[in-house]
Each structure stands twice: as structure tokens, then as C-alpha cells.
Amino acid sequence: MATEEAPAAGFTPAELMVCAAARELCDGEVVFVGIGLPNLACNLARRLHAPNLVLIYESGAVGAVPERIPVSIGDPALVTNSIAIASMSEIFYNYLQGGKIDVGFLQGAQIDRFGNLNTTVIGDYDHPKVRLPGSGGACEIAIHAKRVLVIAPQTKKTFPAKIDFITSPGHLEGGDARKRHNFPGAGPQKVITDLALYDFGTGETAGEMTLASLHPGATLDRVRENLGWEPRIAATLQTTTPPTSEELRLLREELDPKGLYL
Amino acid sequence: MATEEAPAAGFTPAELMVCAAARELCDGEVVFVGIGLPNLACNLARRLHAPNLVLIYESGAVGAVPERIPVSIGDPALVTNSIAIASMSEIFYNYLQGGKIDVGFLQGAQIDRFGNLNTTVIGDYDHPKVRLPGSGGACEIAIHAKRVLVIAPQTKKTFPAKIDFITSPGHLEGGDARKRHNFPGAGPQKVITDLALYDFGTGETAGEMTLASLHPGATLDRVRENLGWEPRIAATLQTTTPPTSEELRLLREELDPKGLYL
Amino acid sequence: MSNSESSKLMSMSQAVRLHVSDGATVVIEGFTHLISFAAGHEIIRQKRRDLTLCRLTPDLVYEQMIAAGCARKLVFSWAGNPGAGPLYALRRAVEQGIPHPLELEEYSHFGMVVRFQAGAAKLPFLPLRTFSGSDLPRVNPAIREIECPYTGERLPTVPALNPDVAILHVQRADRFGNCQVWGLLGVQKEAAFASARVIVVAEEIVDEAVIRADPNRTLLPGFIVSAVVHEPWGCHPSFAQGFYDRDNDAYVAWREISQDAAKLNLWLDEWVYGVADRAEYVRKMGDRLTRLRAKEQLSAPVNYGY
């Protein structure tokens, strides 16, 4: 396992986020991949502990093995030597709604304590302060992927007490809300920020972001300063394992040599 | 036009039926083809007055140009050099229900005066005297094709006063029944038997089989003997134009040299 | 879903033993093209019982399984010997309960296609425009109606069909189950995604690189496939485009065989019970198969580069 290897000296928050995300993926799983850090995390995992990870992109590429870092979700490098090209109808009806996707990655301009995501609008929908891109495939990924991983740099703006619009449901108001909505997937299981790693608790606090691990160098104070609410903290707070030199070498030399995302 | 050419001396009833059916097809139309006589009629029309006739088979072959007479609706000869292969979901949802089919050919073990067809069962459904194959694609072709052509040898058994089961709706109880069912297609427009050609009337008798043309050699008496009801007869009863020598040459030498269907 | 690097290659006997149990709902699809007679015969040899057999066109393969006593129920849309008449053994089961009664659940082709499509999408149903004016809904209570929430019109519906196992013959597959088909596509993709397990039977086992060289031809990704069986000539007497033609003589000859229960049983004794596996069936068929071998008409390549 990567984590048994030698930790590296210097690394950026983005590099740590990618490594932490990669470690969440198991070999043989089928992952619905997004562009940017999620794509790097999946390809990093594929080079290390998960060689049989199946990468699926909403553009229709199944079992993609991109030889270069994809600059869009429909990069031609995702097609060449992939296992299958599916129409988007097949992707959403048969693969995603059909229950074939183990992990989905999501990001958000706003994320609340229950992992609900806003990628639609800041301010009022009809008189927006900022119009964001919208759902894309996020709403259905949030509902159907067996589990969801959220990656986002942590600021009070990104993690407010209340988000302006729920584009993609996380745990809604928490507890067993997803069960009541008959959501096939378990929803967000981890939130990975540049400061810490959160899970979604258990028992009566289930469905609410819970600080599980602080990244090296991060402090509880900085976590609080960059969160719109007082965070729940796990009984045994861990420290995130730093990237190994091999993880960093792959990221810097092979996966993102031009530093497009890192 | 074929009909301007010299009529041939001897021909079989099946040959006449195929020629009469072929003449119902216009160049450029899209036809949902069945095996047997309909297939011969379409390929005959394609060789004569309708070179751009588009042949579609429910198996998924679109724009088929079979080099040999297909022995099944999914003959490999329908695939080779066709324009497109469609999944059966596309065939039924997008082509047929999508309104892209001009003409559908149907046959029936039982046909009533309104062109309703039975290919399901003789006798009671739960205690059948004879269990027939069932609908296949016939029910939806009867509903969606812009017009339907029926081909069947004429006997009292095949054309009873009442059929045991409506597999594929024709004009139901006649009149504007199809309109009331919101059927996109106009339903049966012609019935071609070995004795005569029928249309489906107009005005208050619309939707009921009406004797339009007697085949050469056939008599009104023979028509009556082989029909389960007293037929309506068109004001001006025609005589069916016999096959031309060119039509017969194509049928006998090129389209069905082994006489599989003729 | 899980896509392990371990090979899923096994014998047909092993695949049927592992994935087809008594009482299971089974679909062997392929619309005239790529029908896995090899699987049907192995299911007969292993004496599976009380199966619910689903398929648009029951065809000879299901008639043989019904005559052998494997089936309790048939879910279908057209039951005939394509281009060669009725299925007499199926009629004996329905009309006289020989060898035992057979329950029928009947749709049109469109209805069956949409049932598989709903099953693949894990929807409980889908709407479609057929059945109206037909007696089929009268004899099949599973055909229902809904009101459109936009236009208010009534639309017929069919329920999802989610078999326990789908058995599909393909032209080529790799050992992980990634597989490709060309020519007629039927409803195979929908049947596979709708089923809990998928057995892929292949004319050719190829390297994964062959699949990856033309991803637009892929029917199924390996991670939804449970077993891969290498079975050349596995479709005979049906056909595999580019490999062998339909054995029409066999379909025509079947007419006479199926008319007589005794004759049919002798046929099963000789061609199913009397052979250990498909390989022996193929050896026994001999020249009869070789003359069906396809001529070559190759497609032109396309460029997947960037």
C-alpha cells in the first residue's frame, strides 16, 4: 500500500487532497470521474493500489486509459483505447441509474454540513448574484453512485451554514433522509478539503460532516475559521498520512507534468 | 410504369398477389417488410418503379439490399451492405413509433371485414384449438405505419365473419374508430388476396373491406364463396392488371429462382 | 460492480452449473442472430427444471428446452419456427400440456423490448404506444395504463423484466467479459443490463487490446459479466455474421422433427444428451457446418487517433 511508503518532504495542499482521494478508491471499483483533481486521484490510484479501477466519464467513455491529462470531460484521449463508448442515454439509464457505479466524485461552489451541494446559483435563482454552471450530471450521481466523495478547498464561503440552492442532494437534513427519499446510493461518505478529511458520522449524528482527520500542519482553529458552522469532531481525531514520494513523483512527472491542476 | 408493359400469358395467383402489392409502393417510401410475399413485393418494386424504396426489417436492418431471398426476418443477407443496423429499441421507439415508417405489410390467420388481424390463437385463448405464433411486431405496425397492406390467400376460414382474437387492430368496428383510439397510422388501406383486391371504402362505409378489383379469371361468386360475409362492392369494379412479362422474369429468374414462395 | 483482473473464462457446463439454477428466470437473447443453442443444450443436459424462459422469439432453442421439460413458463412475443412454420412441441405443451403444462405471458415485440429496456434502467415500467385496440391487454394483466402528467392522455405501460441470468452469444470477447458484436443487435444489450448475472458466450476469445482498438463496437463492459465461455459454432443452427450462415435446412427439417414427440426425443437423445458438450456436437456435425462458413467482406478501418 502507498501509505506504507516513505513520506515526502514538501507537497502542496492540492497534492495532498489528490493523494487522500486516491486512497479512498479500491481496486476493481467502477468510478464516475470528473475533470481536475478527481481525474488525477483516479489515475493516481490506477497507477498504484487500484490497477483495475474502471474509469467512466459522463461523456460516454468506459474503461478509459487517458495517455495525457484530460482537459475536458470529453477529451479524445478518453476514447482512444477505452473499453467501450456508451451513448449518454446508456450512461445515465443503464450504468448510473442501473446501479453499476461504485463511486462518484463531486465538487461544489457551496457545500453544507450534510454534504448537500450547490453548483447552480449564488443568491436568488431568479435574480442571481452569480450564475453557476448548473447540475450537469451531479444531481443523478449524488442520488445513484453507491458512494460519493466530495473534494473542495475549504473556506467559509464554500462551506456556509446554509447554501443558496441544493443542486445535488447529500444527506439533505441528515439522519435517514436519504432512505426516506429511496435514494439507491449511500451519498457523500467523505469530504476532502485542503485542511482536513471529514466523514459523515454514525448513529444519531449520521449524515453530518464530522472532522475525522487533520492534514499535516493544519490546526483545529484554522478548520473552524474556514467552516460556516461549529464542526463535529470524531472521538479519535487522526492526522492525514502525507503523500509518499512515489505518489508525488507520479503526480508531478507523469500525471500533471504541466501543473494544470496542481 | 410496369403496368404499361405487355401482360404475360400464364402466372400463378401468388405471382399476381406479389405484383399487385409491388404496385402499391411508391419510390422513396420507407417500408417495414415481412418475410415471404411482402419481401418479394418490396424487392420487385425496388427493381422496377421504386429504386429508392427503403426496406426496414424489425430485426434492425435499415436500407437492406438482400442479394439473396431472405429466409428469415433476420437473414445475414439483410445486414451486408445495408445502410444502418438499429437496435430493436431504436426500430420500435424511434423508427416505428417515431413516425418514420410509410408502409407496413401484415398477414393474418384470421382477418375480419374491418381489417382486424388475428395471429394469436384459434378458439379460446386459455384453451386454444390452435396456438398461433402471436403478435411479433404486428400490433405496433398496425398502429403506427402510415398505411398497412394486408396480403392473404382468400378462404372462408381466413376471412370469417368474426375473428377469435384481435392481435393487430385494423379499423376495429369501422368508421372513425382509429381516430378515437388516436392511432397515428391510417391502418389497412388494401387487402390483396388470390382472388381480388379490396380497399377500405369511404364516407359512411369507411373502414370496411370493399371489393375494388377482381383478379383476371376470378368471379364474384368465387369471391363470395371464400368470404365470411357479404362483401361491399365498389361502384366501379375494376379488373386487376395482370403481371407483366418483366415482372414475372424478375420474380422467377432473380428474386425467387428456387420458388420458395411462388 | 467489480472488475477483477482474474479471468472469467470457464466451460459452458461450469457456467450453467454456477449461474443457472432450477426455478430461475432465464433469457437467451439474439434476434435470429447469435442465439446460444450451446447454452440451451447444456441447460437440457443438466436437467434444469421450472425455468421461466424469456425471449422475444422462442425459436427452436426454447422449443427444445420446453420439450425436454426445463420450462414452467414462457414470456415471449412471437413463437414460431422463423420462415419454416409452427413450433409443434410448444403447441403440444400449450394445447395438450405435453410434457407438462406451460404458462404463457405474452406481449408484442415492442412490449418485450421495452420490458428489457425498463429492466436495464432499473425503472419499474416504461410507457409505449401499442396494444390499444388489441385483445392482448385483455389476456395479459401486466399490460396497464398511465395518464401523461403533461398531456393527460392515457398511455399503455409494460413492467420491467429483470431476469436472474442473461446468456448472450457474441462474435468476440476477452477473458474479462468485454465483448463486441456486429450485424443485428436485437435487444441483447438491454437484456444484459437488465439481468442480475450475464454469461457471455464467444465465437472467439481475443486479447483485451482487440476490444480497446475499437471501443464503439463494444456490446458490454466486462464488469457486468459473470462468466465467459469460448464456444465456436455455438449458435448453430442460427448464425454469427462474419463467421457462419444460418443453417436454414436445419430449421426446415425441424418442422418434421417437432411434429412428432417421439422423433423430437430421439433428436434430443442424439444431438443433446448424446454429446458431452458443444465441441462434440460440432465434430459430429462435421462438413455440414464447414459449408456454412462465411465468405469474407471486411469493413474499412476508422481512425481513433487524436
Next chain:
Amino acid sequence: MSNSESSKLMSMSQAVRLHVSDGATVVIEGFTHLISFAAGHEIIRQKRRDLTLCRLTPDLVYEQMIAAGCARKLVFSWAGNPGAGPLYALRRAVEQGIPHPLELEEYSHFGMVVRFQAGAAKLPFLPLRTFSGSDLPRVNPAIREIECPYTGERLPTVPALNPDVAILHVQRADRFGNCQVWGLLGVQKEAAFASARVIVVAEEIVDEAVIRADPNRTLLPGFIVSAVVHEPWGCHPSFAQGFYDRDNDAYVAWREISQDAAKLNLWLDEWVYGVADRAEYVRKMGDRLTRLRAKEQLSAPVNYGY
């Protein structure tokens, strides 16, 4: 439907004049792949107005049409500059009504895909499992619910989308509109079948025999196509698998252009109004395009013989 032997080949200017009228509902599809920028630019040059633009990912092509004042309404599911940030001109229209207000009708990708699929099947709606728990149904009354006639559960629905015209870029077409695509397929087939008219724009015009040599690659049969336009490099800055790569620099550069309305108008003056047609655009781009030309990685042929 009618499939006349007469050629449907015409110039883009002719195709847009004949088939895209003011106030029309238009879809230019292609999910990152095969986006017909050539058509978008010609629509701008011909000053079409009050269009309802439908597309999963509005992308640069729709942003340019919106900035040029062609659009009244946008039906979409993701409005961004893929991999390169926001669409600033689209935001100006939505946030400040510049050049004039833009009505939005918003779904998720799944919702848009299913709208086209319902449209292609001439169904008034289709059910799908998404939107539950999201605020999208609150701001879009077209997202509704039905009760399953089998399970009783409530399922979200979307209405069919049936545009007046679909404009699709393909790798190759014959002069009758029979066309083929490989690589990413997006929702093009559904969009074409859903639309009253279809304009096919092709990198290459080939003989009908090329299409017939590989019928499994065919996207659309010619008889549903209204016009065929030969437009090499017609997707730039998007890509055509096997022909040319995505011009990522152009997408990144657009970020700065779209931030400033004046800059954007200068860009339109130079690259849209300032050129007579795509051919001139291509000449003007010069080497910039040639360095995007695809390397060769050919698929292996398959046998269609029998």
C-alpha cells in the same frame, strides 16, 4: 419520410437559410465532441433572432450566439467553458440582461438526455430517477411526477423535447445524409430523431458504398435528414476523433475574451462577421489548425460476410 435519390448537399449558408428560421427551437448537439461551430457562426452571420437554443452544455458556441443576440431562451443542463471556467457572456445575459434578457429552462444532464429520448420516441414524457431532494423541480415546473402503475412509487418525469431543427456534425456522410460517427456519441441520435428537420454537417463526404460497408457505424439514415453540408474543420475549437484534436488554447483564451463584452464583439467581428464562411475561417486560422491534425490509430476491420 422520403428518401429521394437526389442529393441533399448544399452550402451551410443555404442550409441555415432553408431550415433555421427566426423564433425556431434549435439544437446543435455534440458532447464536447463534434460540435458544429460552423453552423453556430453561420446562424450569427444570418442574424437569426429569438431562437430557443437547446443543448446539454451550452459551451462557447451557444455563448457566441447569445452574445450576438440570436437567443431568446436557453434549455440546458450545464453552462460552462469546459475545463476553462465560466461563460461570462452568458452570465451577463442572465445576471444583467446584456445584450438582452435570456430565459433559462434548466435540467440535469440525465434530464436533458431523457427529454431528447422521449422526443425521439414521440412519447410525451419519460420517467427517470433524479431531481428528488434537489431544488431543480422548485425552479422548473416542467419537472413533474407520476405514480408507477405497478409499484405505486412516485417517479420524476421530464417532457419530450422536439426541436424544429437539429444540427449535427459527423465524421462522414454520403450526399443523401446517411452518416457515421465514432468516438463519443453523446445524445446526437436521440436529438436527430426528436427534431422535425436534421442538418448533417460532415468532415468528409463519402460514397454511399463506404457507409454500406460498415452499417453498424451509422448514426442516421438519410431519409430523416433534410440537408447535408460539407464542412472540414467545422467543429473547431471542439474536436473530431480521428480528424483533429480539441483546441484547448482557444477554450482557455475564450475566458479572457468573454469577460469583456467589447472584446467579445471584436472577436465576433474578426472571426464570424469578418469571414464569408467556414472555408475562410479555416484559411485565416492557418497553421493553428494543421497542428491539431490527428495522429493515426486505426481500428481493425470486421467481417460482414455470410
